[in-house]
């Protein structure tokens with residue numbers, strides 16, 4: 001993480017919040033930490049193992065195998081498997097990717113040797129376009145379910161947000177959902193981070209979250225940060241809607257880039273990734 005910040009300069013803020021750029025350094029020695037959130041559901045904490053910016057992994061255990069939601073960075077693979085071994089003797093049969101960024105799909109290439117991975121169409125296209133390893137063999141446009149051991153895990157595409165390929169991965173019987181980076185922060189309620197180069201959209205984001213809010217959920221696993229409840233997701237959705245409304249007003253008032261940027265920082269501590277992202281934000285909100 002520290003090394004990537006030094007190297008990547010302008011990507012600093014984006015990397016700090018999301019950190020999808022694959023981490024190729026040696027993994028640190030600390031063990032991964034994980035906790036049980038339902039009878040059959042565990043979450044491996046993305047901040048453990050010293051990585052800090054890795055995505056949270058959900059581990060669902062069934063009588064016929066394990067379904068993972070996301071798989072961190074590639075160097076974390078042995079430790080992820082070691083954690084699964086501590087939880088159950090069942091093998092990993094499926095991985096559902098919440099989106100294409102490397103802090104959520106880095107383990108794919110190794111997982112594919114023994115498991116099938118499911119990802120949204122647009123997300124797979126981004127992996128191919130970026131020459132990312134571990135592109136899944138199975139895709140879908142709107143919705144896909146995996147049924148294993150009498151349990152269902154359902155990936156649902158509700159529209160653009162962080163990218164144009166983010167899904168909510170819903171576990172109906174647990175009333176739980178993994179939202180990937182449609183929600184990514186240490187306190188649940190967070191600023192939106194749009195990857196405009198991968199189809200991200202602030203304008204669409206609140207409606208995308210509304211799709212998840214229609215689900216019967218009491219447990220929300222964010223892409224990064226602590227597991228929260230439905231009220232936390234509602235607060236997060238409302239924050240993003242507020243940021244969208246204010247940014248739109250500033251753009252429609254023809255404020256300068258500097259004025260928009262400083263107002264958003266002052267009011268929301270909202271820092272677009274870099275000037276190019278600010279350009280994309282303004283372009284998106286113009287009409």
Ligand SMILES: [Zn+2]
Nearest residue numbers: 018020101181
């Ligand atoms: Zn991401």
